[in-house]
Amino acid sequence: MDKKNLILITIDCLRADYSHVLIETLAKRLGKPVAFTNCMALGPATALSFPGMFTSAYGQTINLLHVPKNPENSLLDLASYGIKDDKLPIPEVLKENNYRTLGINSNVWVSQQYGFGRGFDHLFDALTSQRKTKHLFTTLKVGQRISFLGPVKNFLKKIYWKFVNNPINNSFAKATSVNKLLLQNINENEKGLFVWVHYMDCHWPFLPPGKYLRSIGMDIKSAKKVNKILHKCKEGRTIENRELELYKKLYIASIEYVSDSLLQLFEALENKGIMDDTVVILTADHGEGFLEHDFLAHISGSFTDENDCFKAGHREILNVPLAIYGLKQFEPRIIDKTVSHISLAPTIVDILGIKKPKKWEGKSILNLIDDGGGSQETFAISEFKANDKDYYVYTSRKWKFFWRIIDDQCRLFNLITDPKETTDISSQNPEIVKELKSTLRDHAQLHRVSKKDELRNRIRFIRSKLKK
Ligand SMILES: [Zn+2]
Numbered sequence: 001m002d003k004k005n006l007i008l009i010t011i012d013c014l015r016a017d018y019s020h021v022l023i024e025t026l027a028k029r030l031g032k033p034v035a036f037t038n039c040m041a042l043g044p045a046t047a048l049s050f051p052g053m054f055t056s057a058y059g060q061t062i063n064l065l066h067v068p069k070n071p072e073n074s075l076l077d078l079a080s081y082g083i084k085d086d087k088l089p090i091p092e093v094l095k096e097n098n099y100r101t102l103g104i105n106s107n108v109w110v111s112q113q114y115g116f117g118r119g120f121d122h123l124f125d126a127l128t129s130q131r132k133t134k135h136l137f138t139t140l141k142v143g144q145r146i147s148f149l150g151p152v153k154n155f156l157k158k159i160y161w162k163f164v165n166n167p168i169n170n171s172f173a174k175a176t177s178v179n180k181l182l183l184q185n186i187n188e189n190e191k192g193l194f195v196w197v198h199y200m201d202c203h204w205p206f207l208p209p210g211k212y213l214r215s216i217g218m219d220i221k222s223a224k225k226v227n228k229i230l231h232k233c234k235e236g237r238t239i240e241n242r243e244l245e246l247y248k249k250l251y252i253a254s255i256e257y258v259s260d261s262l263l264q265l266f267e268a269l270e271n272k273g274i275m276d277d278t279v280v281i282l283t284a285d286h287g288e289g290f291l292e293h294d295f296l297a298h299i300s301g302s303f304t305d306e307n308d309c310f311k312a313g314h315r316e317i318l319n320v321p322l323a324i325y326g327l328k329q330f331e332p333r334i335i336d337k338t339v340s341h342i343s344l345a346p347t348i349v350d351i352l353g354i355k356k357p358k359k360w361e362g363k364s365i366l367n368l369i370d371d372g373g374g375s376q377e378t379f380a381i382s383e384f385k386a387n388d389k390d391y392y393v394y395t396s397r398k399w400k401f402f403w404r405i406i407d408d409q410c411r412l413f414n415l416i417t418d419p420k421e422t423t424d425i426s427s428q429n430p431e432i433v434k435e436l437k438s439t440l441r442d443h444a445q446l447h448r449v450s451k452k453d454e455l456r457n458r459i460r461f462i463r464s465k466l467k468k
Contacts, residue, residue: 033324038380040338040340089119089345105178193274216253229243282324313382330370410437
């Protein structure tokens with residue numbers, strides 16, 4: 001029997017509640033999917049989410065020695081991130097099973113530098129393009145200088161980001177060029193193909209092509225201006241409702257652009273004879289905040305107030321779409337069970353009929369489709385590090401619980417009566433808190449890496465960089 005193809009689409013910053021139109025649009029071409037409405041990312045940022053998602057392993061980002069304020073600025077800070085040597089990424093497993101593996105992205109956090117090339121026959125990433133030079137410049141030269149210049153560093157940093165490498169003028173590769181590169185690398189009627197494509201179009205700055213800007217009454221100049229509210233927010237200035245609405249419109253227009261680009265991609269793949277027996281999985285690495293918890297974007301640096309760090313784990317940031325198209329053995333359906341990206345790699349091998357590697361911690365979620373959810377209660381655990389402290393987040397149908405173990409700070413929300421997670425009820429529910437702490441304590445103990453091991457990882461990383 002011919003092998004299936006599997007296409008994994010990940011969209012940076014696409015939160016679940018904004019993804020419905022995209023999921024339905026794709027259904028026009030791919031048929032209705034099995035969709036999970038409560039899928040939780042493993043962490044609230046690209047670098048905190050992808051390593052665990054690709055290797056079905058917890059604890060890869062919680063045990064870092066330090067989370068950089070601006071990760072692009074210091075070589076030392078880069079050492080802890082990425083796919084660790086002892087983990088097993090999904091492409092490696094598929095390659096061993098004779099799949100041709102192809103990946104395309106323009107986000108440095110999921111580039112070869114962080115181990116994401118492992119198992120790919122070809123990974124076209126942000127660092128294999130002209131960005132490579134720029135990134136190295138940022139990392140090695142400017143970064144180090146800025147790090148050691150003491151009192152003038154903030155001033156220099158500001159100048160650098162504003163005039164030399166202003167992200168507003170220098171955003172990521174657009175979906176259409178990503179697709180073009182992808183199509184150039186796919187042969188007609190291929191079987192046994194694994195493709196991973198990561199899109200950056202829904203990541204700040206939201207600058208979809210002109211047609212999409214015009215549909216919301218903007219042009220490139222006004223769109224850049226609206227995007228600047230992120231700076232305003234970081235500087236602690238007030239954001240007016242009107243500005244926020246325009247900003248959200250840009251985000252939605254960006255999703256529409258990705259949606260149309262994907263339709264075009266699948267049409268082209270159909271013409272190439274690729275789509276006959278192909279499963280498509282659509283998800284995101286994390287979501288995006290629009291001030292629901294007084295926080296714009298997703299975790300990207302340090303918070304000034306320690307307790308602000310909890311904001312990074314709310315629903316708008318961790319709840320991501322998960323839709324699987326082309327599962328012939330299942331009727332399309334919507335499942336509201338809580339699932340996690342820890343299950344993504346095991347689900348992929350389950351779909352392809354490959355045995356799950358022992359190293360992987362998650363379980364396939366295909367059984368939840370038949371079960372319809374059943375009575376089996378499920379939960380997800382997400383992890384992140386902020387201001388040098390570890391945070392754990394537990395999500396089930398009813399409870400959302402945050403715990404910062406080091407000083408025993410927690411937050412509890414009842415998702416049934418308070419789905420927007422507005423009122424912390426931890427002090428009124430000591431029994432629930434005790435039970436959830438126990439679950440998270442067991443989880444944390446199981447996944448803790450000693451500081452010594454982490455230091456060893458870091459030294460190994462720096463040595464390997466110096467050798468190059
Ligand atoms: Zn991301």
